[in-house]
Amino acid sequence: MINDGKLAVVLGIEVSETLGCGQFRGTPMCDRATISRELDDLHRRGVRSLFPVHKFDNALGARTWTKAPPACW
Incomplete structure (x- = not known):
């Protein structure tokens, strides 16, 4: 799909x-069983990318x- 110049969505x-x-x-x-079950469910739903940490531990x-320096555009 990408090679055809079409948009790919992940x-x-x-x-x-x-x-x-x-x-x-x-x-x-x-626990490990919950993690495995939840990963299987997300995969079944089509999720292919996972960021396990966002705003909180x-x-x-x-x-x-x-404290990153300000972006220079």
């Missing part, structure tokens, strides 16, 4: 508590805040 997801894996007082609110990882 369905993705980026949320703060991906796969239901939030934390409560540092304790993950999910979760059981899958942590975000970072950096």
Whole structure:
């Protein structure tokens, strides 16, 4: 499709508590079985790109805040 000059779309997801894996007082609110089940469900729905951490830390990882220099356009 891309080689034909047509637009390709990749369905993705980026949320703060991906796969239901939030934390409560540092304790993950999910397990491996839940992660596997949720990944299978997202794949079945067509999701092919996943950003497991967004605005808040979760059981899958942590975000970072950096002070990047202003963009120079």
